[in-house]
Amino acid sequence: DSGVTQTPKHLITATGQRVTLRCSPRSGDLSVYWYQQSLDQGLQFLIQYYNGEERAKGNILERFSAQQFPDLHSELNLSSLELGDSALYFCASSPRRGAFFGQGTRLTVV
Amino acid sequence: DAKTTQPPSMDCAEGRAANLPCNHSTISGNEYVYWYRQIHSQGPQYIIHGLKNNETNEMASLIITEDRKSSTLILPHATLRDTAVYYCIVRALTQGGSEKLVFGKGMKLTVNP
Numbered sequence: 487d488s489g490v491t492q493t494p495k496h497l498i499t500a501t502g503q504r505v506t507l508r509c510s511p512r513s514g515d516l517s518v519y520w521y522q523q524s525l526d527q528g529l530q531f532l533i534q535y536y537n538g539e540e541r542a543k544g545n546i547l548e549r550f551s552a553q554q555f556p557d558l559h560s561e562l563n564l565s566s567l568e569l570g571d572s573a574l575y576f577c578a579s580s581p582r583r584g585a586f587f588g589q590g591t592r593l594t595v596v
Numbered sequence: 597d598a599k600t601t602q603p604p605s606m607d608c609a610e611g612r613a614a615n616l617p618c619n620h621s622t623i624s625g626n627e628y629v630y631w632y633r634q635i636h637s638q639g640p641q642y643i644i645h646g647l648k649n650n651e652t653n654e655m656a657s658l659i660i661t662e663d664r665k666s667s668t669l670i671l672p673h674a675t676l677r678d679t680a681v682y683y684c685i686v687r688a689l690t691q692g693g694s695e696k697l698v699f700g701k702g703m704k705l706t707v708n709p
């Protein structure tokens with residue numbers, strides 16, 4: 487158990503819809519990272535937050551947005567969903583020692 | 597951007613040591629070498645990290661060359677459960693937070709019975 491909690495574990499939705507993925511970092515960790523992993527693809531860095539502020543952006547589409555709340559949990563919002571958005575979405579929180587990943591949310595767009 | 601080079605795949609016999617190489621010839625003085633692994637569709641798992649000294653923990657050993665341009669992750673007695681994609685990453689630790697963590701393509705290690 488990494489201590490990073492992601493909900494929901496599975497999500498099936500239709501094209502054009504909007505979903506919200508949630509991540510609770512390890513207690514005391516200020517950084518949250520979001521990643522997308524499509525089938526048989528590598529981990530694509532989307533965005534990083536640190537103590538409520540956006541710290542770095544990767545290959546995140548304009549249809550996607552994220553935020554980190556005062557209690558440090560984070561949400562990734564995906565809108566106008568397309569079939570190609572079907573993927574595993576991972577969240578990680580990062581102490582100075584090393585990042586710890588949640589078990590991911592598997593999103594299926596039908 | 598990923599700053600490391602790993603072979604795409606490697607096989608190892610169960611019970612033998614697995615030596616996983618990584619090149620990071622452009623590493624900066626303040627960048628650490630991190631290793632993670634991902635077992636199919638699970639969240640990546642932190643293994644070990646180091647700056648310039650060799651490191652060992654309960655999972656593995658990390659050997660970093662003196663010039664820091666390459667490193668080797670050693671799994672001393674590989675088991676079937678070590679079959680995974682292994683990622684070598686260089687990453688700085690900045691004041692007040694960490695640099696973004698960018699994964700490359702990694703290396704698929706297959707441990708054979």
